[in-house]
Amino acid sequence: MDRADAAISVAGLTMAFGSNVLQRDLTFNINRGDIFVIMGGSGCGKSTLLKHLLGLLRPAAGDICYGGESLVRADARTRQRLRRSWGITYQAGALLSAMTLAENVALPLTHYTDYSTDAIAGIVRYKLALVGLAGYEDYLPSAISGGMRKRAALARAIALDPEILFFDEPSAGLDPISSRRLDDLILELKESTGATVVLVTHELPSIFGIASNSVFLDAGSKTMIDGGDPRWLRDHSSQPLVRQFLNRSAEPENDSHG
Ligand SMILES: Nc1ncnc2c1ncn2[C@@H]1O[C@H](COP(=O)(O)OP(=O)(O)OP(=O)(O)O)[C@@H](O)[C@H]1O
Numbered sequence: 001m002d003r004a005d006a007a008i009s010v011a012g013l014t015m016a017f018g019s020n021v022l023q024r025d026l027t028f029n030i031n032r033g034d035i036f037v038i039m040g041g042s043g044c045g046k047s048t049l050l051k052h053l054l055g056l057l058r059p060a061a062g063d064i065c066y067g068g069e070s071l072v073r074a075d076a077r078t079r080q081r082l083r084r085s086w087g088i089t090y091q092a093g094a095l096l097s098a099m100t101l102a103e104n105v106a107l108p109l110t111h112y113t114d115y116s117t118d119a120i121a122g123i124v125r126y127k128l129a130l131v132g133l134a135g136y137e138d139y140l141p142s143a144i145s146g147g148m149r150k151r152a153a154l155a156r157a158i159a160l161d162p163e164i165l166f167f168d169e170p171s172a173g174l175d176p177i178s179s180r181r182l183d184d185l186i187l188e189l190k191e192s193t194g195a196t197v198v199l200v201t202h203e204l205p206s207i208f209g210i211a212s213n214s215v216f217l218d219a220g221s222k223t224m225i226d227g228g229d230p231r232w233l234r235d236h237s238s239q240p241l242v243r244q245f246l247n248r249s250a251e252p253e254n255d256s257h258g
Helices: 046-053 076-084 101-112 117-130 146-157 176-193 204-210 230-236 240-246
Strands: 008-017 020-030 035-040 061-066 086-089 164-168 196-200 213-218 223-227
Touching (some): 008 046, 020 213, 046 164, 046 196, 164 176, 213 240, 230 240
Parallel strands (some): 164 196
Antiparallel strands (some): 008 020, 008 061
């Protein structure tokens, strides 16, 4: 796919903290409608890559483009416009604890739009219903389960009908059933809205259950060593490390694939 047609195009990206280079030469496209997963071992730089994609960290080198438009070179106004089209759920601190679920979901609507209070209340009810939380508008986050909190955070992330949804470890801390339910919800929302989804996760069931595309970062060589459909990579990657990770092997397998 052409770079300009991609939802997100990463070219020659180097990420560093001071003189410490974390990853270099990252080049890949996230296509529209992908569920794209950032994979790799602990500490390889997955969350840092997500922060670069969100414009929270500045690349040491290279570029990140949204629909052909550079985020790195964008002025404040363009960045604000791009951010308006994203929905983000972070691993920790997803909801403000002193606010009800309805107030939490209303936050981006009051921040970015001039909709009336009634209109916002209607959207909030609809979004909470979409994630299976109809009737929970007036609950505080502390009064519901961890899985429900994640879903409420998702309702907030989709409040503005984002073109791209970003997740950092969406199912962290959830039991397998709640985790599966969240995966199903992400898949349903992607199908119904056509959004592109970008996520960082370690969870193999999520990776195989929902991801259509990926990049695999390697801490040792400090660069991406593969990318593509994770199910295909599990069986066919030319990189033993990638096959090992995706097959959850304890030991490196023999490199029989080349
Ligand atoms: N603000 C920062 N300043 C300096 N070093 C940082 C900063 N943020 C992260 N790092 C370092 O960068 C490395 C990668 O961190 P990152 O959180 O991106 O990895 P990760 O792949 O998401 O890890 P995990 O799978 O364990 O969550 C770590 O060694 C971390 O200590």
